[in-house]
Amino acid sequence: MSASATTAPPIKVGVKPLFSTWIYLCENGPIHLNDRLEELAHRLMQDDRNATRRTNAGGWHYAFDLFKLDEPLVAEFRNQMEQHVRAFLNHFRPPERKKQDSFKLEGWINVNRAGHSNVLHCHPGCFLSATYYVKVPANMKGGEIVFRDPRGPAVAMYETPGIELPWVGNGTGLPFNPATGHLILFPSWLEHRVERFEGEGERISIAFNATNP
Numbered sequence: 001m002s003a004s005a006t007t008a009p010p011i012k013v014g015v016k017p018l019f020s021t022w023i024y025l026c027e028n029g030p031i032h033l034n035d036r037l038e039e040l041a042h043r044l045m046q047d048d049r050n051a052t053r054r055t056n057a058g059g060w061h062y063a064f065d066l067f068k069l070d071e072p073l074v075a076e077f078r079n080q081m082e083q084h085v086r087a088f089l090n091h092f093r094p095p096e097r098k099k100q101d102s103f104k105l106e107g108w109i110n111v112n113r114a115g116h117s118n119v120l121h122c123h124p125g126c127f128l129s130a131t132y133y134v135k136v137p138a139n140m141k142g143g144e145i146v147f148r149d150p151r152g153p154a155v156a157m158y159e160t161p162g163i164e165l166p167w168v169g170n171g172t173g174l175p176f177n178p179a180t181g182h183l184i185l186f187p188s189w190l191e192h193r194v195e196r197f198e199g200e201g202e203r204i205s206i207a208f209n210a211t212n213p
């Protein structure tokens, strides 16, 4: 062994992720409000003027801002959701920088039944978006929310036969199978879609955006 080989400094190498995408998952949101939220959805659905078409392929989509309804139930739900948004924002801060952020929520109700879905989209004009699942049938087939991998064509780089690349996925994104009471918060720029719903009953969710007040 040569003298230079024995005295060479160790090679320093680091492997670390860049540009991670953060999702907030809560499995037990305000389920004590679910029955009343479902009643509210059904009450609003009785008036055709309350329905609109946005990202929904079929299904019922509330046309207005849910949080503008002057009802104690809505206020209680908003309060719960604000606490989750604040928890998500504070998660990334050291103790001395945690605070109670001010923001505005805008929300709407989605009711999907068999055959319904939501096309790929993101939520411009806001910083965080969310979905709370008021009701998910236990035997639901499909109905997943699928987040598209934001790394563009990287996840479809199959042209490296024999070399496995850790960033190559299936190109279709990451599905989450929601259940009643689940809450998902995600950055508003993250594209997502909802898969076709098959099965009995209704899949009721409340989606909302957080914006500057």
Ligand SMILES: [Fe+2]
Residues within 6 Å of the ligand: 055, 121, 122, 123, 192, 207
């Ligand atoms: Fe959405």
